[in-house]
Amino acid sequence: MRFEIKQRRLLSLSLILIFALSVPAQQTRIEQSAPNVERLRSHITYLASDALEGRRTGTEGANKAAEYIAREFAQYGLIPAGGSLSEAHTGASFQKFPFVAGVELGRTNAMLFTPSAATSGATAQTRATSLDLRLQEDWMPLGFSMNGRAENLSATFVGYGITASELNHDDYASADVNGRVAIALADTPDGDNPHGQFARYADVRWKAIAAREHGARALMVVASEENFRDERLAKLSYDNSAGDAGLPVVIVSRQSAQRILTTGGLAPLADLERAARERISSTSSSAAVAVGANQAHKPLALPLQNVSLTIAVDIKRREVPAMNVIGILEGSDPQLKTEAIVIGAHYDHLGRGGSGSLAPREGDIHHGADDNASGVAGLLELARIFSAKRARISRTLVFIAFSGEEEGLLGSSFYVNHPVVPLEQTVAMINMDMIGRMRDNKLIVGGVGTATEWRDWIGMANFKAAPGGLVFTTPDQPNGPRHPISELPAGASVNGSIIGTPKFTLTLNEDGYGPSDHSSFYAKKISVLFAHSLFHRKYYSLN
Ligand SMILES: [Zn+2]
Structure with missing residues (x-):
């Protein structure tokens, strides 16, 4: 060495x-x-x-x-x-x-679903048909959602709402969600498989980023649990490492999603899910065709007709x-x-x-x-x-x-x-x-791979820490006298042998x-x- x-x-x-x-426990020397x-x-x-x-x-x-x-x-x-x-x-x-130590619901959370082509100038008649979705029963804001109100928006179903350039997959490829609500399925086409190709996109944070980057005004995620009370995403929590989503993000029950999607002229939820899965798994494309996607294996983005959504999110963060x-x-x-x-x-x-x-x-x-x-x-x-x-x-x-x-x-x-x-x-x-x-x-x-010196230095230190420390011999006398390493003058280098016993059994990563x-x-x-x-x-x- x-x-x-x-x-x-x-x-x-x-x-x-x-x-x-x-230091050995028996050492008492202070x-x-x-x-x-x-x-x-x-x-x-x-x-x-x-x-x-x-x-x-x-x-x-x-x-x-x-x-x-x-x-x-x-x-x-x-x-x-x-x-x-x-x-x-x-x-x-x-x-x-x-x-943020915790999050709780504020007072002004609301979701309104209007089954007609409502605009801000909607008539009293169309307003009368609006349906309030019940907070906690039908929908919940997510803890990292941006606060704010998005009024009378059109909506587009975007499959799983995944943009994964390295997989050459973009659910938004054929969708114009600009200024609209993106409605996405929870999880991924891989289901529960933690090793599936889309596994890393299962996190709803990725879906929020994809929705925001494509100009959506809000993201609505469809629950995967049949019973909304069992839905993990419906339990208000906050991840400090993620920060604010930058747009309102909510989760809706499957029953509410079904109502919104079918009122908007789309197929039932189960069919849409099957289509989104099969489109990616490259097997039968019959389901995709059945729900109106133009081509198999192409992103399944379907605009809803005659439906508008109003979403107001009010989350209180306790800093x-x-x-x-x-x-x-x-x-x-x-x-x-x-x-x-x-x-x-x-x-x-x-x-x-x-x-x-x-x-x-x-x-x-x-x-x-x-x-x-x-x-x-x-x-x-x-x-x-x-x-x-x-x-x-x-x-x-x-x-x-x-x-x-x-x-x-x-x-x-x-x-x-x-x-x-x-x-x-x-x-x-x-x-x-x-x-x-x-x-x-x-x-x-x-x-130890982050600096070229680490491996040698740690190896040296491991010897030096052992009882008796580290000694060296000079090149001309490899079997000659052993000198403590401290005898080396500043600036000198050793070409001889370093001798010692390592103190620790090291595992270096x-x-x-x-x-x-x-x-x-x-x-x-x-x-x-x-x-x-x-x-x-x-x-x-x-x-
Ligand atoms: Zn620790």
């Missing part, structure tokens, strides 16, 4: 990071510059305590955790950097980001504070300190359950000791140790405890769009998520994407590392 010694500054950083929690088991334990004990109620984003428990982390950062002398770096000295360490906690340790090298390395761990967890949890019922606290009080404890220890060694730290270190991770990497997504050090100067991001349950010395490191906050950074083309111990049975259940 050959390496340049000028890499050593970063090498020692990744070394300390990855092996920060490797050292300011070494990871301390008691400190790690006390961080985890507090963060995972009942008092913090599982640290769900936007809750009191999460805010208490944020305050605890901010206090620790302050004790280590980190610069609080919730705002921009220029105001860092006066600002707090909280970086607030928008978060609550959510924040990342950011502390900066300025590098000591006059040149290199303009470069930053982000070290992160999310502090939020699942609170008292709900979606995403395997726990048997809602209400019990998910303490999240491993996920991710363990990572935060590691983060705090690294912040403490590095601040004690500041003179030896060349680059600026940005310590971030993220929130909103469990809700879809919200905190880290917000950070990369509002960084306290510009991303062009951010050379790497190192993430810790679930590092508390190491078994048999097994450690997983992801993201190339991918820079993964189920945690480093993904947000890798998406911005920043090199990442992701350290975690083996997944275990208690993942995402009560631990």
